[in-house]
Amino acid sequence: MTPAQQSLVEQLRARFGERIALTEPSDVEPWLTDWRGRWHGQSPAILQPRSTDEAAAIVGLAGEPGVPLVPQGGNTSMVGGATPAADGTALILSLRRMNRIRSIDRAGRRVVAEAGVILQALHEAVLAQGLRFPLTLGARGSATIGGLISTNAGGTQVLRFGPMRALVDGIEAVLPDGTIHDGLSGLKKDNRGYSLDQLLVGAEGTLGIVTAARLKLVPPIHSRAVAWLGLASPQQALDTLRALEAGTDRIEGFEILPRESLEAALKHIPGTRAPLDTPHDWHALVEATADRADAEPPADLLARLLAPLIERRLVEDAVISASEAQAEAFWRIRDSLSEAERAAFGPATQHDISVPVDAMPRFMAEAAAEVERAFPGTSASGFGHLGDGNIHFHVRAGSRRGPDWLEREGEAVQRLVDDLVAAAGGSISAEHGIGVMKKDELERLSPDRVRQLRAIKAALDPNGIMNPGKLV
Numbered sequence: 184m185t186p187a188q189q190s191l192v193e194q195l196r197a198r199f200g201e202r203i204a205l206t207e208p209s210d211v212e213p214w215l216t217d218w219r220g221r222w223h224g225q226s227p228a229i230l231q232p233r234s235t236d237e238a239a240a241i242v243g244l245a246g247e248p249g250v251p252l253v254p255q256g257g258n259t260s261m262v263g264g265a266t267p268a269a270d271g272t273a274l275i276l277s278l279r280r281m282n283r284i285r286s287i288d289r290a291g292r293r294v295v296a297e298a299g300v301i302l303q304a305l306h307e308a309v310l311a312q313g314l315r316f317p318l319t320l321g322a323r324g325s326a327t328i329g330g331l332i333s334t335n336a337g338g339t340q341v342l343r344f345g346p347m348r349a350l351v352d353g354i355e356a357v358l359p360d361g362t363i364h365d366g367l368s369g370l371k372k373d374n375r376g377y378s379l380d381q382l383l384v385g386a387e388g389t390l391g392i393v394t395a396a397r398l399k400l401v402p403p404i405h406s407r408a409v410a411w412l413g414l415a416s417p418q419q420a421l422d423t424l425r426a427l428e429a430g431t432d433r434i435e436g437f438e439i440l441p442r443e444s445l446e447a448a449l450k451h452i453p454g455t456r457a458p459l460d461t462p463h464d465w466h467a468l469v470e471a472t473a474d475r476a477d478a479e480p481p482a483d484l485l486a487r488l489l490a491p492l493i494e495r496r497l498v499e500d501a502v503i504s505a506s507e508a509q510a511e512a513f514w515r516i517r518d519s520l521s522e523a524e525r526a527a528f529g530p531a532t533q534h535d536i537s538v539p540v541d542a543m544p545r546f547m548a549e550a551a552a553e554v555e556r557a558f559p560g561t562s563a564s565g566f567g568h569l570g571d572g573n574i575h576f577h578v579r580a581g582s583r584r585g586p587d588w589l590e591r592e593g594e595a596v597q598r599l600v601d602d603l604v605a606a607a608g609g610s611i612s613a614e615h616g617i618g619v620m621k622k623d624e625l626e627r628l629s630p631d632r633v634r635q636l637r638a639i640k641a642a643l644d645p646n647g648i649m650n651p652g653k654l655v
């Protein structure tokens with residue numbers, strides 16, 4: 184521990200007790216490596232406030248000596264955003280003990296939750312009050328509200344309700360100078376200049392510590408149905424989505440996957456079964472919901488809207504879930520694709536990218552062809568949130584595979600994919616953020632944008648204590 188870190192820990196313990204800081208290596212160690220095990224950092228301590236005042240004291244005391252802080256929630260970042268640097272100069276600031284739901288406003292459909300509330304716990308708490316928080320993702324058992332806000336997380340319901348940014352109605356945060364920003368008043372109209380709340384969404388812990396948020400809720404799902412479609416191409420999938428959207432505003436999810444991804448899941452994920460009898464080059468999973476008992480049942484809605492599309496041969500074949508268990512089984516295939524692809528195809532580079540929705544089918548075809556031409560023997564394709572213009576584009580090593588393929592060619596593949604995304608007017612990070620993983624690429628491809636982000640960062644965090652080395 185450096186003298187400045189030691190002094191900070193001692194002052195905090197004197198004020199708030201021993202538990203404000205964890206310094207035993209066995210307590211700290213599990214939080215030094217990211218979820219996927221790609222980045223390993225060092226830190227002598229984890230600071231763990233229980234209240235906004237404690238968080239403000241930590242940041243206030245860290246500012247003067249310039250002790251860097253790495254905010255951390257569930258540590259499920261896909262881009263190394265919550266991992267401290269390897270030099271041990273930063274302390275981890277964990278929000279996990281700030282895990283209270285402060286209030287639920289049933290009539291106004293709002294919840295105020297602290298940053299450390301785990302997404303699944305939030306789902307359960309609001310459901311018990313007859314409401315729903317309409318954002319979900321695979322890491323819901325660990326990801327926290329503070330982390331979801333700080334990465335502007337997406338997930339599978341963005342199509343209807345938007346990403347985290349659209350669901351945030353106000354934020355309470357500790358800014359880098361130790362002051363508390365209180366944006367929880369619930370004002371519907373507030374035009375006092377820049378929105379600090381929205382600035383903190385997607386800031387990846389570089390502008391302050393989110394301590395609590397006021398979030399929008401929607402009515403709970405009364406019933407749902409999931410259709411599995413067989414399709415000829417991503418363009419047909421997109422045309423299908425547009426046709427469905429013209430007929431209803433109750434489509435919550437629209438995910439696509441190619442034939443080889445489905446085959447990988449069927450082969451490597453126990454208990455999965457092909458939803459359709461015949462093979463198709465592409466598949467889509469469509470979820471429709473009803474939030475009222477007197478609404479047209481989702482299965483009937485999907486059947487009614489899909490029938491003419493099947494007749495026109497836009498959709499080659501379709502099956503609609505007949506039970507909740509079958510709906511779950513369809514989603515299980517989708518949710519297991521990363522794991523299935525790893526087992527089936529070995530090493531691959533993975534790119535969380537977006538382009539304008541209507542440009543996606545063409546991008547997928549052209550980018551795959553371009554990558555396969557530049558790296559003969561590889562195979563490339565994407566799956567995921569077509570309706571959001573966001574796919575997870577994977578380049579598999581194929582015949583080039585070897586134990587060190589990722590080290591040898593991963594960076595070159597990454598640069599080519601990012602160049603293609605930039606040329607298509609897209610984003611090299613659709614929903615996972617920049618963290619350490621994409622920092623250099625962001626700067627290479629968007630130098631003007633990075634300059635502007637840095638100006639904002641310098642204005643709010645002149646000592647550079649908030650999550651240094653991430654994003655900018």
Ligand SMILES: Cc1cc2nc3c(=O)[nH]c(=O)nc-3n(C[C@H](O)[C@H](O)[C@H](O)COP(=O)(O)OP(=O)(O)OC[C@H]3O[C@@H](n4cnc5c(N)ncnc54)[C@H](O)[C@@H]3O)c2cc1C
Nearest residue numbers: 256257258259260264321327329330331333337338388393
């Ligand atoms: C299995 C799996 C599936 C996933 N699926 C999706 C998906 O579908 N869509 C998607 O968008 N993401 C997905 N993710 C990524 C991940 O869940 C999100 O990035 C999540 O929002 C991170 O939350 P967290 O609490 O774990 O934050 P952490 O990983 O701890 O931190 C993430 C970033 O936020 C900062 N941060 C954390 N808490 C705070 C705070 N209170 N104040 C300020 N900064 C803070 C950290 O410094 C870091 O930069 C997935 C991850 C996994 C492991």
